[in-house]
Amino acid sequence: DGRKDRLGGKAATPTATSTKKADPVTFLDLNLSDKTIAGLTKSKYTKMTEIQKRAIPLALTGKDILGAAKTGSGKTLSYLIPMLERLHKQSWSRVDGIGAIVLSPTRELALQIFNVLRKVGREHNFSAGLVTGGKDLQAEAGSIRHMNILICTPGRLLQHLSETPDFNCDNLSMLVLDEADRILDMGFAKTLNAILEYFPSERQTMLFSATQTKSLSDIARLSMNDPEYVAVHEAS
Ligand code: ADP
Ligand code: MG
Secondary structure (H helix, E strand, O other), X not given: OOOOOOOOOOOOOOOHHHOOOOXXXXXXXXXXXXXXXXXXXXXXXXXXXXXXXXXXXXXXOOOOEEEEOOOOOOHHHHHHHHHHHHHHHOOXXXXXXXXXXXXXXXXXXXXXXXXXHHHHOOOOOOOEEEEOOOOOHHHHHHHXXXXXXXXXXXXXXXXXXXXXXXXXXXXXXXXXXXXHHHHHHOOXXXXXXXXXXXXXXXXXXXXXXXXXXXXXXXXXXXXXXXOEEEEOOOOO
């Protein structure tokens, strides 16, 4: 990668610090786009949380990620940053359609994610929509065709995929299953499987949850490609 050696880019000198690159600690230690850095800075995010330190660098390489970390550990930015970077690198624009989808178990969570995206993604030009069934289906159908990023609840997304004319996710580049354990707990397994049928297999998938269960590994096997497992267990 293009990361500069912090000691000035000289050839390795025989000191302890120069033999190994330091692990990233702040968002500035990652090779993020200026637009993402500006969004993070304006949102006052500087140091990464543990799950962010481990998941973001891996996700930036394009790998599928299976992430487990407790509530409040900062999972949202762990996938939103790689998402923004991926679309940015792919020069995603309005005409490219839906580039990324986040599936959330509830409307409330979807709204929270949407608000974080609006903050950290403010310098990017991607259009983003919230698809959670609170609004009139026809009104929603009119606008989602022009979106690049959707934050959705599973039932409403499947409804649009199966019923809304001219709406498709054929170009989808990244899929995120947030709170995947709760998505399954709420009985969305069949809905999720049906949704996956509409997505191209050539994509990056990130799955985050607070717990690991057998049914989650089934979903992972079904929806992911050789995922990297990233778990953060805090000492209690
Ligand atoms: P989770 O999804 O794991 O429950 P969230 O992504 O909702 O966690 O983050 C929990 C809280 O931590 C939020 O208030 C969020 O703004 C804050 N937070 C997340 N990442 C950072 C960070 N790198 N620095 C400071 N605060 C952060
Ligand atoms: Mg969360």
